[in-house]
Amino acid sequence: MAKNPAEQVARRPLTRDLIVGAAITIIERDGSRALSMRKIAAELDVGVMTLYNHVPNKGALLEAVAETVLADLDVPASATGPDRDWKLNARTLVAAFRATARRYPRTMYLVLTSRVSAKSARRATRRILALLATAGFDDETSVRALRALMAYMMGAQILQDGAVTMSHGLPGDPADPRVDLDPAETPHVAALFEELTRPDPEAEFELGLEMLLAALDRLPRGDG
Known part of the structure; x- marks a missing residue:
């Protein structure tokens, strides 16, 4: 027809x-x-x-x-200027990654775990390596820091998605018979049960990022 x-x-x-x-x-x-x-x-x-x-x-x-x-990872060059503290620049780039991962969670995971060689991925890699070099890290340390940042960003995203899903399936009362929890054997876990079942992805991600950046900042490096 x-x-x-x-x-x-x-x-x-x-x-x-x-x-x-x-x-x-x-x-x-x-x-x-x-x-x-x-x-x-x-x-x-x-x-x-x-x-x-x-x-x-x-x-x-x-x-x-x-x-x-x-393409959303291409933040303006002015947002990561060489005159700023390197950790501020790192947070800017990580925030761009984070926003993209929230916007396209499944697609971002596919891209990062498949063998695609997108120009945008190479540009993002060059930006981070240049940032680390400007901060005074040598080549070997820069590459390892890049891998550490990528592992944290990817791992945190997957872990947080799983944690939120898992917590939604848990009963909210530790006395619920479906909860196999003996306060006498695991008193600390029992005391933190409500906190464990109320994930705060944003706060947890930011805390982890600050811990990682602080650790990297203590590594020996030159004057940049």
Whole structure:
């Protein structure tokens, strides 16, 4: 059956940006395993083969997804000036990562755990390494500090998502029979039970970040 002319006019022309946007929507809504060219085509109500006029394969699509998501990490150069304390600059870059991870949690996880080589990821890496070099850290220490920051940011995000999910499934009363908790055996855990079931992701992340930055700040380094 021929499509209504009004529908044909209303439909937007297919573009690479539309395809990438649909891919991100699917990942965030259904998870990365659900992503396929066929599902994207269904999302956009187009034929599968038309997608290949804009992205040659799924690998290229993932690269484009990574570029789109990680573009938010490109904070203005003026926000991380060399005249500022290096820890302030680090917090600015970490905040950009954090905001992006909150906006695209599933997509960010996919990007960081897959073998994509997005230019935005390389730019972010160069920014952090330059920041550490300006602070006076030598090459080896800069690389290790970069890895420590990335491990903390990624790990904290995954841990906090899991902690929130876990706490929502826990009963709120330590006397609840579903709680296998003996105050005589674990008095400290019993005393902190309510605190353990009320995660505060933002406060916990900020505290952990300050601890990590303080530890890095104590490492020996030159004058920058």
